[in-house]
Amino acid sequence: MIQRSATTFGNQPVTFTPRRHLHQTISEAKSSATDDIIKVKGWVKSFRQHKNVGFLDVNDGSCTTPLQVVISEELINTPELTFGSCVEISGKMSKSSGKEQKTELMASHVTVLGSARLSDNPLQPKRHSMEFLRTIPHLRPRTNFFSSMFRIRSTVSLSVHNFFAQRGFHCVHTPLITSNDSEGGAEVFHVGSRPSDKAAAEHFFGRQAYLTVSGQLEAEVMAASLGRVYTFGPTFRAEKNSHTTRHLAEFWMVEPEMSFADLNDVMELSEEFVKTLILDVKEKCAEDLAFFAKWQDQTLMSTIDNVLNGPFQRISYTQAMDILTLAHPKEKFEAKPAYGNDLSREHEKYLCEGHFNKPVFVFDWPRKIKPFYMKVNEDGETVACVDLLLPRVGELIGGSAREDDVQTLLESMRRNGVKEDELAWYVDLRKYGSSPHAGFGLGFERFLMFITGTQNIRDTIAMPRYPAKCVRRIISRRSGSAETSRLSSSTDLIQLLQISEFNRRLRAEDLCYLMRVPYHSGIHSTRSRLRSNSVEEEEPCQRFHFLAQTISEDIGNASSSEEEEKVLET
Incomplete structure (x- = not known):
């Protein structure tokens, strides 16, 4: 018979079934x-074998540092026990004689729940480059870097909700499919019932629809009723030139809106x-933060403390331009500062x-370079908006007071080429009980870049989406009992390489690993061609481009008669 426990919440009695099936985490x-x-369950992160004893580092993602497991000589030869395998281990906790951990598990029984063949496993027991890990987004969360990143991401997500709940904000869910672009630009994804079929889109929704670039306008609707609201969800920008370390096609935004603000x-x-998000990470993710401070950015903690230890600087756009203009002769900016430019x-x-040397608010920007919904200042030339600039990442937050006068709003819409009939519902908010209101948007991934010291925004989200990167098609092939896989063609690989940043000299071995081909196949001829074409002196991406072509030709010519099957990445 199942035993149940009873408790009360206020005056309401509640009966719970005790937890019986969830296993104990490593933490x-x-x-x-x-x-x-x-008894613990997890994945083998390392396997060190000595004469009559073995040491496993096992983790299940619940914490940063793994649990050290000591296995006897009899258990060392457990079938399929390798790096990366999923295991269940029973045993007795014991005081450890090592310096790295206080306790360890003396295993009495080991069961392999899921094997991981080391010979063709993309993840090997070594340190991989970030460029390579971006080609296997379905496996990279198993590495130390990404497991720490996603634990911090989870903590910050919860902190967002707690912050606003404690200040009387209501969480609202705004639509991902909309008929408007709140930024007034053209960098939107069109939505249809079939790809590249505008007619189908118009038929399904009755008009053209898009993936949202912001939940702001819909959040304003809710703020006009609930007072203080926020939305936290994905947004989309179809900026084809965003091959940068700071932009994604799909990213998350935190967008609060406040009436009477x-x-x-x-x-x-x-x-x-x-500051609250930073403090929460320092308190709740100390181990993960220490990992990034050690391996990613050794100045991370001092940078974080510098943000916490003083008020943020506030300057107008005009003051910012004056500072930049005076600094230009010495700094020699590529883009000369000029009033009226971003x-x-x-x-x-x-x-x-x-x-x-601190975060900076830049407020009161020129009206002509900002969207239509921002409140026009008394001078008629600037709007009441602000950007928050943060060290390492640049713009983190963009916000403004929203235009609450209906006539001024209509004028701004005309100036920006926004049709009134397309946003008639938005204008109605000013016609019927308009209130002064304001809000801002924070780029979630950019905050994660700052708090972890990460250089590339593509490493802050599980499945990054950016130009030419959504689903990658791979070819796998069989040769006898061995199985390898490679990209479908040199063109596919080159496309992958062209949207990556390479900050080091890359080797033929790296490319073979990307292409899932044996390093010895055709590589000698490739190296001779590299020397004869002086590719060693080229830029890394150009050199990798040449490697992709030559190795693909070598491997392709040798395997053109082999049977190939298409495999789709998760």
């Missing part, structure tokens, strides 16, 4: 007392928001890292 197991008999409220709340990445970096 929970590491706090077990000496001589406790426990102005630009000062936006700056105060956003500063409090950023800030470039180098301008943002100079303001928050070179001049002020």
Whole structure:
């Protein structure tokens, strides 16, 4: 008979069924007392074998550091026990004589739940380059870097909801499919019932539809009723030239909207928001943060503390341009500062890292370079908006007071080429009980870049989406009992390479690993061609481009008669 436990919430009695089936996590197991008999499940992160004893590092993703498991000579030869295999281990907790851990598990029984053949496993017991790991997004969460990243991402996500709940905000869910582009630009994804079929899209929705670039306009609807709201979800930008380390086609935004608020409220709340998220990560993800401080950026902790230890700087757009103009003769910016232009990445970096050495709010921007919904200032030439510039990542937050006067809004829409009939519902918010209101949007992945010291935004999200990267088609082939896989053609690989950043010299071995081909096949002739074509002196991406072509030709010619089957990446 199942035993049940009873408790009360206020005056409401509640009966729970005790947890019986969820296994003990590694994090929970590491706090077990000496001589406790426990059972853990996880993946083998390393396997060190000595004469009559073996050592396994096992983790299940619940914590940063693995549990060390000591296995006897009899258990060392457990079938299919290798790096990467999924295991269930029973044994007794014991005090460890090593310096790296206080306790270890003396295994009495080991069961392999899922084998991982080491010979063709893309993940090997060594350190892989970030470029390579981006080609296997379905496997890279198993590495230390990405498991730490996604634990921090989870913690920050919860912190977002807690922050706003504690301040009286209501969470609202805005649509991903919309008929408008809140930024007033053209960088949108068109939605249809069939790819590249505009007629089908118009037939299905009755008009052209898009993937949302922001939930702001719909959040304004809810703020006009609930007062304080926020939305936290994915947004999409079809910017084909975003082959940068700071842009994604699909990313997450935190967007609060507040009735009865102005630009000062936006700056105060956003500063409090950023600092609270940082403090939560420091408190709840100390081990993961220490990992990034050791392996990713050794100045990470000092950079974080610098953001926490003082108020953010506030300057107007005009003041920012004056500072940049004075600095230009010495700094020699590629983009010369000029009033009426947006800030470039180098301008943002100079303001928050070179001049002020702290986060910087830049407010009151020229009206002509900002969207239609921002409140026009009394001068008629600027709008009440603000960008928050953060060291290392540049623009983190963009916010504004929203235009609440219906006539001024209609004028701004005309100036920006926005048709009134397409946003009649948005205009209605000003016709019927308009209120002063304001809000901002924070780029979630950019915050993760800052808090972890990560250089590329594609490494902050599980399945990054950017130009030419959504689903990768792979070819696998069989040769006798061995199985290898490679990209379908040199063209596919070159396309992959052209959208990556390479900051080091790349070897033929790296390419063979990417293409899933044996290193010895055809590589000698490739190396001779490299020397004869002086490719060693070319830029890394050009050199890799040549390697892709030559190795693909060598391997392709040798295997053109082999049977191939298509395999789709998860």
